[in-house]
Amino acid sequence: MAEFFHDIIECLTAALDAKDRYTSGHSTRVGNMAYDIAKKIKLTNEQCDNIHIAGHLHDIGKIGVCEHVLNKKEKLNTDEWLQIQTHPQIGYNILKKSDKLTEIALMVLYHHERWDGYGYPKGLKGIQIPLGARIIAICDAIDAMTSNRPYRNAYSWEYCQNEIYINKGKQFDPVLVDEISDLWPLWEKNLNFH
Numbered sequence: 001m002a003e004f005f006h007d008i009i010e011c012l013t014a015a016l017d018a019k020d021r022y023t024s025g026h027s028t029r030v031g032n033m034a035y036d037i038a039k040k041i042k043l044t045n046e047q048c049d050n051i052h053i054a055g056h057l058h059d060i061g062k063i064g065v066c067e068h069v070l071n072k073k074e075k076l077n078t079d080e081w082l083q084i085q086t087h088p089q090i091g092y093n094i095l096k097k098s099d100k101l102t103e104i105a106l107m108v109l110y111h112h113e114r115w116d117g118y119g120y121p122k123g124l125k126g127i128q129i130p131l132g133a134r135i136i137a138i139c140d141a142i143d144a145m146t147s148n149r150p151y152r153n154a155y156s157w158e159y160c161q162n163e164i165y166i167n168k169g170k171q172f173d174p175v176l177v178d179e180i181s182d183l184w185p186l187w188e189k190n191l192n193f194h
């Protein structure tokens with residue numbers, strides 16, 4: 001059953017990959033980093049697994065966003081930006097079809113919330129944001145910064161680490177930022193290939 005479940009998750013990820021090439025490697029890396037953090041802060045095995053899966057699926061809602069907007073090299077206009085911002089809700093709507101995925105669906109819904117309350121879709125603040133979503137937000141930012149994007153090249157690893165620290169307590173959960181300090185060398189080694 002567990003294996004079948006995992007396969008279904010892979011199928012969903014592959015569906016998004018067919019539309020947006022960037023997201024496949026991105027989702028895998030975010031899922032793996034999120035799992036490392038969940039283990040590091042000693043969550044239960046079930047919580048670690050849920051966070052791992054939510055990391056893999058966090059951007060699944062991009063299936064519902066135009067390719068032209070997803071891959072645009074130029075600056076997005078207001079309409080296009082609003083379209084991008086619908087992806088957490090679309091992802092939630094997809095995953096909530098299964099009762100067993102409720103917790104994962106909520107992590108997906110809130111992965112663009114910010115610790116200081118200025119994120120989207122709801123503007124939740126601090127620990128109102130599910131822990132798994134706070135973990136994924138950090139991993140998402142790390143992987144986005146260290147990847148080439150249609151509109152810019154990847155930032156250096158040092159730049160990225162510095163940005164995460166600068167945003168501690170603003171964009172990111174300050175306790176989690178401190179907790180991940182010894183995971184950086186491991187990630188740097190694993191992520192260097194992209």
Ligand SMILES: [Fe+2]
Pocket residue numbers: 058059087111112
């Ligand atoms: Fe996202």
Ligand SMILES: [Fe+2]
Pocket residue numbers: 026058059140
């Ligand atoms: Fe993402």
